[in-house]
Amino acid sequence: MDHVDRIIAQWNKARPDLDVGPMEIIGRLSRLTAKLRAEMERTWKAHGLNAASFDVLATLRRSGKPDGLSPGELLDLTMVTSGTMTNRIDQLVKHGLVERVPNPEDKRGFLIRLTEAGFATIEKAVVDHVETQHRLLRGLTPAEAEDLNRLLKTLDERVNSESRASSRE
Known part of the structure; x- marks a missing residue:
């Protein structure tokens, strides 16, 4: 029990x-x-990170855009408020992991991109992160992991659907 x-x-x-x-x-x-x-x-x-900093660095790394992402794109890909994102970016700039660079498509805007130190940090951190996740799920067989993932996805979809329906009422 x-x-x-x-x-x-x-x-x-x-x-x-x-x-x-x-x-x-x-x-x-x-x-x-x-x-x-x-x-x-x-x-x-x-790796000197927390959930917030890992999230931003990982989002920039996996985006496939080496020139960086606009703050709006980062917001869309991380689902946090703009004030929260600004704070995250400020902290990462202060630690030399990202930089703000002019946006060639928007003269008033800027992009957030990984610095060399930021790229090196996320490269190491994501490998260890994935190893940690594998270790945490080691108790499940591949079939159990697949079943659990399918059930959680189904539950998530149904809770989201229920949430949307109740917000319309």
Whole structure:
């Protein structure tokens, strides 16, 4: 019996009239997310990064645009607010990992691109990040990992659909 099992047993005893089955799944997902995040943060920290800085550097690296991305493109690809993105960029500039350069397509704008140090950092960090993720999922067979991924994707799609429907009401 794990922590979530104990919570569910307590609820079943205190309120047998409630179906707390969803609480069990969501509780396990929440606890697992926290554990997974802590392990990944340890990896990022080894490279002098945190989740936010890793996200921006990884987005710039995987974009396939060596000249950089506009702040708007970064916003679209990372899903954070503009104020948050500005702060992230400022911190990365301060640490010499990215730079602001004029945007040749918009004389008033600029692009954010990796510096040599930023490129070297994300190259090393992403290798370790992927190794950490493999280690964390080592307990699953490839078929189990595929099934779990499919189920999580289905749940995500249905929760998003439900969320959109309830926001229209």
